[in-house]
Amino acid sequence: MSIQAVVFDLDGVIIDSEEVWEEVRRGYVASFDRSFRPDSQDRMMGMNTQEWSTHLAEEVGVPRTPAQVADDVLSRMAARYRDDLPLIPGSVESVRRIAARFPVALASSSARLLIDQVLAGAGLTSVFQVTLSTEEVARGKPYPDVYLAAAEKLGLAPVDCAAVEDSSNGLRSAGAAGLAVVAVPHGVYPPAPDALALAGLVVSDLRELTVEAIDRLR
Template identity: 35%
Template sequence: MSALNHTSVIFDLDGTLVDSEPNYFEAGRQLLAEHGITDFTWEDHETYVGISTQETLALWKERYGLTAPLPDLLAEKNRRYLDLARTSTRVFPEMRKFVERLYDAGVPMAVASGSSRPAIEAILAGTGLDTHLTTLVSADEVAHGKPAPDVFLAAAALLGAAPADCVVLEDAAPGALAARAAGMRCVAIPYVAAQADDPAFASAELLLRGGQEEFTAQAALDWLTG
């Protein structure tokens, strides 16, 4: 794979590498129910896919009138999520193959996620992806979350890579916008099928409208080397 000699790959985590959204939904549903909001649905959750946990909770405080301090809500949701994530997070099979193929080829890789660092580390350790993915950036560690480019630029800096040499894999519109703002190429794999026509995805160099059902490790490698 000599064509990949100058390429670094940056992965979003939730909805891209792993199917963690059901865990985020359940953690959020439990949290809201404890505060008297009992009608939170999966469809409600889908509107927050791609937004950091902290930003989601800030929106919930406004939408649902939550009175608890944001740091308390964040700690509670993270605790609930981590309990679920450690035992029930599924890696998308073709994504695992893709990571392994890139690793074997010596391609620098990083994870840049809106999740907290403890959540990222718990998922990577629980799924075994930490064997191949050791460079991590959480949105909590930069000034602005997606759609700002901060997490991707920070990941590139850690890899010692120029943004123009980086390819981002993303499942959500804010992440696609962040990749564009960072000056990076983007492979968009929409987690929510109904969002495939979001204008944000139009900026992606490769858009797989069928999401993970369409993604294959070999096709992604062929695109990278093509």
């Protein structure tokens, strides 16, 4: 048994956007004189668009419908990316290096419009054979849905794939789906110990992720 494909997360792995998401969401919530709940940031990392917009509307108390919240926040995120696309140093080159050996897919909690915008800006649109947003499956991370769907679209069993993730919910999602797990812990939002324990390989950034290391995962 060996790894036959690699599935990348986007936020926190290829693009350093977690702080941007937090800043945009906090600013949006504050504009309605509301505040994050103590667990809002951790919970929203991995949620799909419907899930986090519902959280902000119904639990945080933003006086807009979830659909309106999603449109508002996504438009702000898209504007930020147009101004400055915060690619993680070395991530684009690393994805291309891995893609020269393995089919690669993307399984992201970002909305489709942001995925397409980021990949176009990074010059990676044609590199990925499959791209999926959690808004295109039933449940977001930590549920396994998006990784199961990515493996299916690649024509492979989950056990034949490796996932590259940074967040607690992302690691849990990949582990629950049965993929081999590579962790790239984010310095500001490190994964919980139980989630990190799911990883067969931990690297500090994608530049350390080699083809040989992936081959050794199984």
